[in-house]
Amino acid sequence: MGIMRVLARHLRVFYRTWQHNVMFNVVEPLLYLSALGFGLGAFVQKIDGMSYLQFIAPGMIAMTSMYAATFECSYGSFVRLHFQKTFHAMLAAPITTNDVVFGELLYGTLKSVLFGTVILVVVTILGQVHSLQALAIPLLLVLNGVVFAVMAITYTALIDNIEFLNYYITLIILPFFLFGGLYFPVNALPAWVQLFNWLNPLYHSVEICRALALGHASAFLWWHVIALAAIGAIILPFPLRLMRRRLIT
């Protein structure tokens, strides 16, 4: 039950700031949608019969979810670990290092699902959701959130300086974001990049989101789900071990 107690602490903090949190997380995808969807979209021909706005809108849901989990479990976790010593304080209570890590992951995932769902609602209001299949999107966001939270906290556990988080954002998250099929179909990319995309969790989430939003769900989507789950499951043991080594000497 240590995990839930750690999560309770995070929720207490979230309760204080959620309005601002939601605000900023909604504004960013709206800026992308308006600049790219309406602006750039006017010059772009239809993609697979979709308008450009329609093509990118479902990706905004996955993107928001990715960024929410990523920032919480990178900058957020780093500050709690190194500056605020929150983890050390927790460990003086009946809490284990695994409780701490899972608590962080749960919190990152929760924010990820919440903010992604807010964007789902916004995109729906903008008329870009065409199927009840979209109701399954929050479920996908759970998986998406877990994967990005696990990745972020693993990297965070490896570094000693907060500046190094920039590498993670610029060299890992940004390429995911640019080449993950949000802004153009991935089959426009060279074959080897498409192959790489199977390691890109965002690519899988975007494909699933788009299919569900448009009502195109097919059995093939399960491969994307499996890929996501596999990435998360393979990485998960690392942050547990790395954080323990960092906290317990």
Next chain:
Amino acid sequence: MREVVVADNLGKCYGDFRALKGISFTIHEGECFGFLGHNGAGKSTTMRMIYGLSTVDEGRLQIFGQQIRLTSPEIKKLMGIVPQEDNLDPDLKVLENLEVYGGLFGLSRSEARTRGLRLLKLMGLEDKCFAPVESLSGGLKRRLVIARALINDPKLVILDEPTTGLDPQARHLVWQKLRALKNDGVTLVLTTHYMEEATQLCDRLVIMHEGNILAEGSPRELMNRFIRPFVIEVLAPPDSLPSDLSARIIQAGGEILQVIDGLFVYTDDNEIMWHKLLEWGISKNHCFARPTTLEDVFLKLTGDKGDGQWGS
């Protein structure tokens, strides 16, 4: 009396550095037990092992009768920790800090709030309930950390340098609160490098140096065992003193500790020694007589390996 913590030949290495070189001690229920030493003497390493931030790799450690390698959550339920650096939660207000911390121990929200309010009152923080943590002064933060350590009604409270960085008033206030705790039967374990703190609070203490325990006993016992009752500090450049001064002092039954800016002359009778020093041509402006304290024991035991030189 029940044994709360028993360490047997406890050692710890960090890479090539041997932070703890096999120390043994026993802490009894209801006492205040002190660890006295310089920074780096091994005090905090010992504390971290007791409260579960370090593993026991060498020797044995028993807490509440249970042999441990890494202190378990069950044992941590019985302990309160005041760590060396304040790790209060700056994302939460004062009372919230206690509520959330109580939550980590499994207290219900209302129970944590009730206890939190009581502890804030005990620590004189009741008008700060809804203040941001960052707005508190160093002394108030320290008191809040102590309040937080008491949220689970601990049987054993570990205080790692509880008053470092506090002004004298704040320090005395913290001492008063700690004495009150001890009177309630709580076992206290304290590290400090303030001799006065150790003298004021500790029933028994160990003096640590470079990962070893050099001596153990009550402050009074240690003073009786290791040091004369009086000291005359001769604070003058060594080359301005007669060259045979040391020999004369020793012949007169005194003991000498060479310090950076002079000599400490330890003696059983400070009046006789005082007059002799004047006879030998030392200006009384350079002499200062006082009763010895635990600090002198500490200097004697650690000094000849550190800054000073001991001769007798």
